[in-house]
Amino acid sequence: MGHNAVQTSTLMSDFLRQCGGYAIIDGGLATELERHGADLNDPLWSAKCLISSPHLIRKVHLDYLEAGANIIISASYQATLQGFETKGLSMEEGEALLRRSVEIACEAREMYHNIGCKVSWDATGNGEILKQRPVLVAASVGSYGAYLADGSEYRCIHWLLLSIVAQIARTICWGFGIYGDAVTLEALKDFHRRRVQVLAESGADIIAFETIPNKLEAKAFAEILDEDDIKIPAWFSFNSKDGVNVVSGDSISECASIADSCKQVVAVGINCTPPRFIHGLIQAIGKVTTKPVLIYPNSGETYDAERKQWVQSAGVGDEDFVSYVGKWSEDGACLIGGCCRTTPNTIRAITKALSTRSSSATTIQF
Ligand SMILES: C[S+](C)CC[C@H](N)C(=O)O
Numbered sequence: 001m002g003h004n005a006v007q008t009s010t011l012m013s014d015f016l017r018q019c020g021g022y023a024i025i026d027g028g029l030a031t032e033l034e035r036h037g038a039d040l041n042d043p044l045w046s047a048k049c050l051i052s053s054p055h056l057i058r059k060v061h062l063d064y065l066e067a068g069a070n071i072i073i074s075a076s077y078q079a080t081l082q083g084f085e086t087k088g089l090s091m092e093e094g095e096a097l098l099r100r101s102v103e104i105a106c107e108a109r110e111m112y113h114n115i116g117c118k119v120s121w122d123a124t125g126n127g128e129i130l131k132q133r134p135v136l137v138a139a140s141v142g143s144y145g146a147y148l149a150d151g152s153e154y155r156c157i158h159w160l161l162l163s164i165v166a167q168i169a170r171t172i173c174w175g176f177g178i179y180g181d182a183v184t185l186e187a188l189k190d191f192h193r194r195r196v197q198v199l200a201e202s203g204a205d206i207i208a209f210e211t212i213p214n215k216l217e218a219k220a221f222a223e224i225l226d227e228d229d230i231k232i233p234a235w236f237s238f239n240s241k242d243g244v245n246v247v248s249g250d251s252i253s254e255c256a257s258i259a260d261s262c263k264q265v266v267a268v269g270i271n272c273t274p275p276r277f278i279h280g281l282i283q284a285i286g287k288v289t290t291k292p293v294l295i296y297p298n299s300g301e302t303y304d305a306e307r308k309q310w311v312q313s314a315g316v317g318d319e320d321f322v323s324y325v326g327k328w329s330e331d332g333a334c335l336i337g338g339c340c341r342t343t344p345n346t347i348r349a350i351t352k353a354l355s356t357r358s359s360s361a362t363t364i365q366f
Pocket residue numbers: 042043045078145146147148149150151152153154211272303305308340
């Protein structure tokens with residue numbers, strides 16, 4: 001095993017140990033950008049801010065760090081070279097924006113640590129530098145459905161339209177996913193490959209494959225990590241609308257098993273899924289992997305993909321969200337945060353809830 005391989009395999013366990021056994025992931029990035037006035041009604045969605053308002057992205061990362069996050073996720077969820085090309089940007093300009101998304105998060109981490117780098121003085125006048133809270137920068141990779149910008153990674157419209165055909169096809173063809181059979185495993189690998197390579201070399205600590213809607217795309221990510229000898233670790237995070245399957249209808253167990261088999265994957269879990277489904281999903285994932293389980297649910301509200309707006313429905317408030325956190329932690333999740341429609345207040349409340357539960361945390365927190 002080479003030096004890089006050793007680092008990859010131990011990054012998450014070392015990090016979790018430094019954090020006291022569990023880590024806090026940030027909350028919704030796009031949500032916060034919108035709350036600060038950004039208009040995300042654009043095919044690039046939150047990645048539009050890489051062009052129009054990078055300072056706002058840095059501010060949101062900083063707000064999440066101040067709320068207690070140990071992991072901040074870059075603004076590259078919907079940043080694709082193909083999406084940038086449609087906007088008239090060259091390949092070089094697109095790649096520079098991908099790198100920039102990670103640089104912005106790294107800048108926020110540095111600013112946060114500089115602000116927090118206080119010296120405490122004891123009674124004898126001896127200064128002691130307080131220990132910095134460990135922070136990882138995760139480079140987000142959204143799905144092909146995110147690039148389609150019609151909410152198909154989330155709303156599963158293709159699944160609704162093709163569900164009958166898909167049920168039949170699924171029994172004879174492993175690879176059939178929500179994108180229709182024209183989108184093959186090779187097509188997905190071609191779509192994602194260069195972006196993953198660029199983000200892997202960008203200075204990020206880990207790649208966050210997020211809101212994965214089907215097992216075909218999970219397999220594509222796993223094969224890219226393996227074939228391209230990607231040097232940083234990754235996590236795989238799926239989304240569900242029923243608490244049993246991922247949004248395509250593929251079983252969560254099969255999806256999590258793909259992540260389990262991939263040596264570069266150091267954590268597996270669920271994001272952008274209503275809180276009420278998380279308990280059962282953690283249990284299902286725990287049956288097929290011993291890798292750390294991560295969860296960062298949304299508020300439970302519904303996304304209107306046409307208007308690119310969240311519909312005020314039966315979402316849970318911060319207090320309710322946090323009332324689930326203890327249970328998720330008991331279920332075995334050790335990386336916990338929030339996704340769409342959660343805010344720094346949610347993360348602050350999660351941080352508080354988990355720190356009062358844990359007597360083993362030894363790191364001094366700023
Ligand atoms: C997880 S969804 C809320 C992300 C946004 C979607 N890809 C869109 O462009 O509408």
